[in-house]
Every structure is written in structure tokens, then in C-alpha cells.
Amino acid sequence: MQPIATAPSRAEQVYNAIRDSICDGRLVPGSHLVQEDLATQLGVSRQPVQQALLLLKNERLVVELGARGLYVAPLNAEDVIHHYQIRIVLDQLAARLVTERAAASPSWAAELARRGKEILAEGDEARNRSNAPDAVSQDVRFHSFIYEMSGNPFIATTAEAHWNYLRRVMVAVLLHAARGEIVWRQHREILDALLGGDPAASERIAAEHVLGAQGALLQALSEREF
Missing domain, CATH: 1.10.10.10 (Winged helix-like DNA-binding domain superfamily/Winged helix DNA-binding domain)
Structure with missing residues (x-):
């Protein structure tokens, strides 16, 4: 060759x-x-x-x-559902793995908290700038951080194609719906759960966040054409 x-x-x-x-x-x-x-x-x-x-x-x-x-490609509800079926599994797995790692090492948990809070602060700044693509990029960054900290490198690579699709739907929704405050409040709750030492609670909160996002996207798609 x-x-x-x-x-x-x-x-x-x-x-x-x-x-x-x-x-x-x-x-x-x-x-x-x-x-x-x-x-x-x-x-x-x-x-x-x-x-x-x-x-x-x-x-x-x-x-x-x-x-x-x-x-x-057009945006449609069926594709959103299919992508979120995969995402919820990946996010729950990552949340459980991160919680277990944090519980096993206080010093590692401290690093998780430090980096997570930095991302949360920068996400709030992006939300306040009312720039939908920037805000979505910060949203993806938060979840990518959790994938990274899970210790399983295949979670991020598996999630990448799904995020490419979801980013465009999320931008469209943020242009027409004020969800930024809810999203970043839930991100804080996720980080607190990851540091709380209960893997089941982390999985539950991660799933609630994903299902809430899916519901908002499907509602927006039903109300207007994109």
C-alpha cells in the first residue's frame, strides 16, 4: 500500500x-x-x-x-427518539462509572468537582450570552466530560455520532424555547449526584435529564417545522 x-x-x-x-x-x-x-x-x-x-x-x-x-436532512421525531434511546443508556452507564470512581478515591472526586464546576460556570456564561450554538457546545462539553471521567473511552466515541445529530435539534429548540436555566440546573444536580456516592441515584438523575431533553425536543418539533 x-x-x-x-x-x-x-x-x-x-x-x-x-x-x-x-x-x-x-x-x-x-x-x-x-x-x-x-x-x-x-x-x-x-x-x-x-x-x-x-x-x-x-x-x-x-x-x-x-x-x-x-x-x-430534515428534523423528525422518530430520529430524535432513536438517538435518545442510545443516549440514555450511555449517559446512565457513564454516570454509574463516574460515581463509583468518585466514591473510591476522595482525591479523584475532588478533581471531578473542580473541573465540573468550571464547566458549569462557563456554561452559565454561554447561556447568558443567548448564543444557541455556543450554549449547545457547552452542553455537549459537560456530557463529554462525564464520558471522559467514566474511564471507558468507548462511551465518548459511541456517543459522538448521536451528538452530531442532537446538536442541530438542540440549537433549533434553543432558538425557540427558553430551556437554558433548566438544563444547567440539572447539570448541577448531576454533578452533585456523581459526587454523592450512590450509583443508582446518579443513573436516575441522568435518565431524568435525558428524558426531559427528549420531551422538550419532541414538543418543539410538534409545534413548528424546522
């Missing part, structure tokens, strides 16, 4: 740029994705754009409508 040169890294950059534009709401559902236009906007050839769009199609962020080409 020949060594792979720069194409994958360029394709990855293009993938990240298009993915973030979709997740942050800059490319809205139904937007037509023309390879030539995207290549021009990003200053690259068509090849990395083609590779990036294939990855996004596999993640169901992009859909192909026959001869009409590729479009940003």
Missing part, C-alpha cells in the same frame, strides 16, 4: 466545516448541498467535499433525493 498523504486530513477539515454548519443551524434542513459550490466556499477541490458528504450521508445528517442531489 502507498502512504496516504494530505487528502484525509483535508477531507476531515471539510467534513468538520460542513458538519458544524449543519449542527449550528447555518445550513438549515432542506438546504441543497452542491459539491462545486461547497468546494468554492471552502477553497478546496471537489474530492474532499465528496468524501465529506459521504460521511455526513452515513451519519444521516445529509440525505440524497434521487436525481435532485444531496440536501441537509
Whole structure:
């Protein structure tokens, strides 16, 4: 095999740029994705754009409508439910593992508390700036922190594709619903539970948070088209 040169890294950059534009709401559902236009906007050839769009199609962020080409996928309740069925399992597992690690090591628990409180403070700042993509990024950061602290590296990698989809739904909801205060209050409750030494309580609180988020997203989708 020949060594792979720069194409994958360029394709990855293009993938990240298009993915973030979709997740942050800059490319809205139904937007037509023309390879030539995207290549021009990003200053690259068509090849990395083609590779990036294939990855996004596999993640169901992009859909192909026959001869009409590729479009940003619509948001729908069924996909939200399916993603949240996976997320609730991952979040409960991570919460249990973190709680067990914190109970076993006071010094490790102190580090968990310090880093967690920093993220909570920065999340509050993002919420107060009323910037939906920024607030959602901080939300993802909080949960990614819990995945990291669980000690199981496969939780974060498994959750990544689901968060790519959920980020865009969450941004759309935050633009139309004031849930920031509720979300970050629940994040504080989750951190307190992780430090409380009761894995079952942590799993319960994590599940309540996920189900509450799912309910808000489904309600928003039922009330307006995105």
C-alpha cells in the first residue's frame, strides 16, 4: 500500500466545516448541498467535499433525493427518539462509572468537582450570552466530560455520532424555547449526584435529564417545522 498523504486530513477539515454548519443551524434542513459550490466556499477541490458528504450521508445528517442531489436532512421525531434511546443508556452507564470512581478515591472526586464546576460556570456564561450554538457546545462539553471521567473511552466515541445529530435539534429548540436555566440546573444536580456516592441515584438523575431533553425536543418539533 502507498502512504496516504494530505487528502484525509483535508477531507476531515471539510467534513468538520460542513458538519458544524449543519449542527449550528447555518445550513438549515432542506438546504441543497452542491459539491462545486461547497468546494468554492471552502477553497478546496471537489474530492474532499465528496468524501465529506459521504460521511455526513452515513451519519444521516445529509440525505440524497434521487436525481435532485444531496440536501441537509430534515428534523423528525422518530430520529430524535432513536438517538435518545442510545443516549440514555450511555449517559446512565457513564454516570454509574463516574460515581463509583468518585466514591473510591476522595482525591479523584475532588478533581471531578473542580473541573465540573468550571464547566458549569462557563456554561452559565454561554447561556447568558443567548448564543444557541455556543450554549449547545457547552452542553455537549459537560456530557463529554462525564464520558471522559467514566474511564471507558468507548462511551465518548459511541456517543459522538448521536451528538452530531442532537446538536442541530438542540440549537433549533434553543432558538425557540427558553430551556437554558433548566438544563444547567440539572447539570448541577448531576454533578452533585456523581459526587454523592450512590450509583443508582446518579443513573436516575441522568435518565431524568435525558428524558426531559427528549420531551422538550419532541414538543418543539410538534409545534413548528424546522
